[in-house]
Amino acid sequence: MPALAQGLEGEDLANLEKGLQAALGKGFKDLTPSDAVKLTMPAIAESGANVPAEVEVALPQGQVKAIHLFADKNPTPHLVAVQLMGGLPYYASRVRLAETTAVRAVVETADGKLLLASASTRVTVGGCG
Amino acid sequence: VTGRKALAQALERPEALYELPPYGDYTLLYYADLHGQLRPHYYMEPPNLLAPRPLMGRPGYLAGESFLRYYGLERGSLMAYIGTYLDFPTLARRFGPVGGAARLTALIKAQKEQVGGKALVLDGGDTWTNSGPSLRTRGEAMVDWMNLTGVDHMVYHWEYTLGRARVEELEKKLSAQVLSYNTTDDLFGDPVYPAYAVHPAGRYTLAVIGLTYPYVKVSHPEEFSEGLSFGVREKELQKVVDELRAKGVDAVVLLSHGGLPLDTALAQRVRGIDLILSAHTHDLTPVPLRVGRTFLVAGGSAGKVLVRVDLRLKKGGIASLRARTLPVLESLPEDPAAKALVEEVYRQNPDLLEPIARVESLLYKRDTLYSTLDELACRAIEAAHPEVEVVFSPGTRWGTTLLPGGVLTLDRVLAYTGSTYPEVYLFRMRGERLKATLEDIAANVFAPDPFFQQGGDMSRTYGLTYTLDPDAPSGSRILDVRVRGRPLEPDREYLVAAYGGRLQRAGVLVEGHTPRPVHEYILAFAKKEGRIDLKPRPNVRVLGRNYRIPGGEA
Amino acid sequence: MAIRMLIRFTPAKPKAGEEYKFQVVAQHPMEPGTRKDAEGKLIPANYINLLEVYFEGQKVAEIRPGPSTSANPLFALKFKAEKPGSFTVKAKDINGDTGEAQAKLELA
Ligand SMILES: [Mn+2]
Ligand SMILES: [Mn+2]
Structure with a gap:
């Protein structure tokens, strides 16, 4: 098991596997953790309904076919698929996270590899002032 | 230690407390977490502030005896009454109720006059709601009071529970300037407020940066702050501080609704902040704290105290400071305009009393x-x-x-x-x-x-x-x-x-x-x-x- | 109902050869289908599931969101400025509502 995938808060590999199979027809074992993929998530969400997510890929433009985001604990783990035809390897958005979860950026390269970066975001029901 | 002892003694003679000899170049008059309390009342500090183990014994988690020990205060003293739960009913009878908008205003004005007007009045937030008068007027009584008191800057937290639309409506009337580097509009992430304000302070300049409570959306129903995002945004804070330093601003002050534990962590992690005025956790700091090169001073709550911070400035920073926690006691004079305002709100809401x-x-x-x-x-x-x-x-x-x-x-x-x-x-x-x-x-x-x-x-x-x-x-x-x-x-x-x-x-x-x-x-x-x-x-x-x-x- | 969208370039006028951010914000509730209303009833799913970005008539990106993108969603991409031209964004949600927005990229 890749070191990057262990000990993350909110990890749920079984649920993630379902999402990976549905979206890519591949499983967690087919992913290669890569430092070229940088996934920026807040360590703690201000609001689970609105969590900024950003993916930057340090690879030449033509080598990145698509960027995917997954959240282990979401009922539908696949958050988005972004096909890049003319853009730089970058994607940012705001996503809903159901609870504290591991988040994955999966990058499809032109040569058919699936690169992985993981992060974890804590979502709480909160306290009061 | 001698300093603490001397302070403890000074606190026993209130007249010495409010008549301070001149010090330094510029003064900050700071209060926080009023929560709409316009009339004098009693407020007992917590018997317990249970801490996560690594933070035990640190400011932010000091209750009762440990508060007294940390700040070198005597049991039974005025500051023990203000800062702890110990002997509360007895001390409450001895020292009387605290707070009240009329006395706080008078104290702010008197202190400002003492320094010849060379002062900023700063509100740490949690001011506009959580009381009968504030809720019945949907925050307006508090804005009116701030205006006649002459507040220069404020930051937000519970203010947003009035709803974003109401907050924006009240801002039209508010004479204080709201500061926040960490409030952005959800559309494209644009800042909603100026991050800071720069003030001349004699031969020097001083900047105040505002930090809105980072977790408004976690602490309250989200619809109140719809379309806005907050967060700690430590890197952005560093950017703002660096920008001010590059401009040649001498003293950088963070007016923060982050709470003392978070503010302490920010002082450790962000370079170049000279002073943090800390709100949200309702802490009191009878002696200013120091974390690395950053001073920290907390503003108390419920109208109990006004904190006066006198700054001796130097090129590029604060050379030294004197901070005094001034209790708002019943024996202080009342500001007539503030008194009239409070009486009018209660006259219109007679059921409250x-x-x-x-x-x-x-x-x-x-x-x-x-x-x-x-x-x-x-x-x-x-x-x-x-x-x-x-x-x-x-x-x-x-x-x-x-x-x-x-x-x-x-x-x-x-x-x-x-x-x-x-x-x-x-x-x-x-x-x-x-x-x-x-x-x-x-x-x-x-x-x-x-x-x-x-x-x-x-x-x-x-x-x-x-x-x-x-x-x-x-x-x-x-x-x-x-x-x-x-x-x-x-x-x-x-x-x-x-x-x-x-x-x-x-x-x-x-x-x-x-x-x-x-x-x-x-x-x-x-x-x-x-x-x-x-x-x-x-x-x-x-x-x-x-x-x-x-x-x-x- | 047509989906309204706003487009922004950062910097607003990039220099030739410079990277710029391309952001689209859509006015849409993006209901995931798992949220309950005040009475505890499930709010039916309704979210944008396709967003196509064209530059000078040529598709440069295609975004397929699932049910978990935030309300009034933001989609951000990056491009390298080569020539001025016109961006078109087309959006469609799972109920078949569509929207289209245009913005002109000018170079400094
Ligand atoms: Mn408060
Ligand atoms: Mn607060």
Whole structure:
């Protein structure tokens, strides 16, 4: 098991596997953790309904076919698929996270590899002032 | 140590307290967390501030004896009355009620005059709501008061519970400038407020940066701040500080609603902040704190004190400072305009001050786990809905204190329950979920890293008892949960009542129950009882800490 | 109902050869289908599931969101400025509602 995938808060590999199979027809074992993929998530969400997510890929433009985001604990783990035809390897958005979860950026390269970066975001029901 | 001793003595002679010899180049007059308290009242500091182990004994978690020890104060002194729960009823009778908008205004004006006007008046936030007058005027009474007091800058937190639209409406009237580097519009992430303001300070310049409470959306229903985002945004703060340094600003001050633990962490992690004026956790710092090269001064709460910080500036920073925590005592003069404003609000809302019941035991709000005012709210809900098995009451830091022999009024009830979402909900929730909720709140309160703390004290539970292990990992801090004395059954549904939070959204609402504000329950209960005599009955056992409630047998 | 969208370039006028951010914000509730209303009833799913970005008539990106993108969603991409031209964004949600927005990229 890749070191990057262990000990993350909110990890749920079984649920993630379902999402990976549905979206890519591949499983967690087919992913290669890569430092070229940088996934920026807040360590703690201000609001689970609105969590900024950003993916930057340090690879030449033509080598990145698509960027995917997954959240282990979401009922539908696949958050988005972004096909890049003319853009730089970058994607940012705001996503809903159901609870504290591991988040994955999966990058499809032109040569058919699936690169992985993981992060974890804590979502709480909160306290009061 | 001698400095602390000298300070302790000075605090015994109030006249020496308010007439300060000139010092330095520029003065900041700072108060925080007023929570709409316009009239003098009592406010007892918490008997316990349970800390995550790595933060034990640090400012932000100093209650009672440890507060006195840390700041070198004598038991029974004025500052012991202001800063601790110790001997509270006795000291309250000796020193009298604290706060009140009319005296706070007069004190601010007098201090400003003492320094020949070379001062900024700064409001640390949590000003516009949580009291009868503030809620009845939807914040306007507070804005009027700020305007006549001459506040220069403020930051927000509970202000947003008035709703974003109302906040923006009040801003049109507000003469103070709102500062925030960490409030952005959700459209494209643009800043909503100026991040800072730069002021000339004699031969030097001084910048004030504003930090809005980072977790507005976690602590309150999200719709109140729709379309806005907050967050700590440490890197952006560093950018702002660097930008000010590059401009040649001499002193950089952060007006922060981050709370003392988070502000301490920010002082460690962000370079170049000279002084943090800290709000939100309602702490008091009778002696200024120092973290690396950053000074920290907290602003107290409930109108209890005005903090005066005199700065001796130098090229590129603060050479030294003198900070004095000035209690707002009954013996101080009142500002006539502020007094008239307060009287007018109460004249228009005469029901607020009608006597409801006699108070025969000490009623207070603040503690990490339990308070007698929460007990009162929960008993009132139980009296109306005897079928309810568990009641939740929010662990807000704001509130008030009533002494034995006092009188309960709607004004005092709203001082600890008054919010824009006061409704009591009845709902069903599985045992497993109840425990998970407590774990989640505990994970929040006892997070060893202040960057992961969002919100106030633990929600209070009634009908439900448990053992708390603050040092256990997340998910295993809550042990031996019992409902009405019987072990919690994970698969059974419980009938729960809660107010002032969002817990009901995680359960299934009871059909046919129309939510009513909690203060209506308390009023009805107190009227029927005629007298309130609540011996503390703390319902949480704490492992690894000496958790005690005065008068409680736990 | 047509989906309204706003487009922004950062910097507003990039220099030739410079990277710029391309952001689209859509006015849409993005209901995931798992949220409950005040009465506890499930709010039906309704979210944008396709967003196509064209530059000078040529597709440069295609975004397929699932049910978990935030309300009033933001989609951000990056491009390298080569020539001025016109961006078109087309959006469609799972109920078949569509929207289109245009913005002109000018170079400094
Ligand atoms: Mn407060
Ligand atoms: Mn606060």
